[in-house]
Amino acid sequence: MADPLIIKICGIKTIDMLDAAIEAGADMVGFMHFMRSPRHVSIEDLALLISAARGKVQSCVVLVNPDNSCVAEVAALGPDWIQLHGPETPHRVEAIRAEAGVEIMKALPIGTAEDVAQVAAFAKVADRILLDAKPPKGADRPGGLGESFDWSLLKALDPSIPFMLSGGLKPDNVADAIRDVAPLGVDVSSGVERAPGEKDKRLIETFIRNVRAAS
Numbered sequence: 001m002a003d004p005l006i007i008k009i010c011g012i013k014t015i016d017m018l019d020a021a022i023e024a025g026a027d028m029v030g031f032m033h034f035m036r037s038p039r040h041v042s043i044e045d046l047a048l049l050i051s052a053a054r055g056k057v058q059s060c061v062v063l064v065n066p067d068n069s070c071v072a073e074v075a076a077l078g079p080d081w082i083q084l085h086g087p088e089t090p091h092r093v094e095a096i097r098a099e100a101g102v103e104i105m106k107a108l109p110i111g112t113a114e115d116v117a118q119v120a121a122f123a124k125v126a127d128r129i130l131l132d133a134k135p136p137k138g139a140d141r142p143g144g145l146g147e148s149f150d151w152s153l154l155k156a157l158d159p160s161i162p163f164m165l166s167g168g169l170k171p172d173n174v175a176d177a178i179r180d181v182a183p184l185g186v187d188v189s190s191g192v193e194r195a196p197g198e199k200d201k202r203l204i205e206t207f208i209r210n211v212r213a214a215s
């Protein structure tokens with residue numbers, strides 16, 4: 001039997017929602033550390049959330065083009081993963097991975113065939129790849145926008161590269177995504193919120209139930 005899909009609930013800000021995601025059966029949770037995000041959490045709150053997650057669910061801190069001091073400060077909190085969600089190059093991903101000493105997930109924006117062609121270079125240096133929608137021009141952040149992308153572009157991806165899928169996933173479309181794309185896992189933020197940054201326990205439960213039913 002195939003391994004169960006990895007489910008990541010991203011943009012958790014509170015212990016209550018962390019507990020709700022764990023109870024509903026999430027495998028990973030994401031904590032944003034990026035000031036322009038409606039899901040931003042401070043270093044102090046990151047410390048509390050990471051320690052509450054330890055041993056119960058994999059924790060992942062999402063950073064956007066971090067400098068070395070930010071990487072060191074976050075890595076010292078002991079998350080399982082750091083997700084790089086900015087314009088980091090393969091060389092920079094490799095350097096951060098060496099510096100942080102935690103697993104690195106590299107998020108890549110997909111909007112064209114050229115974007116798909118870039119994935120292989122990152123797969124060599126990151127522990128995991130997350131494919132997300134390319135933000136529209138002028139967007140104030142590179143992720144968490146609730147927009148999906150044309151999944152058929154992924155037909156051109158080397159099938160030996162495992163990846164997680166994100167971008168506009170929600171309870172109603174996640175089964176189609178799993179069927180069409182066959183990802184290693186799925187990641188959701190806006191699709192389990194009642195307003196930007198406000199997670200909804202029921203939507204988290206429904207999302208996870210629908211993933212499990214489809215896989």
Ligand SMILES: O=C(O)c1ccccc1NCC(=O)[C@H](O)[C@H](O)COP(=O)(O)O
Nearest residue numbers: 010037143144145146167168188189190
């Ligand atoms: O969530 C944010 O606000 C965010 C801001 C800047 C960089 C990344 C961000 N989110 C990272 C994620 O992993 C999201 O889950 C992913 O982009 C999918 O988001 P959504 O389309 O809202 O489900």
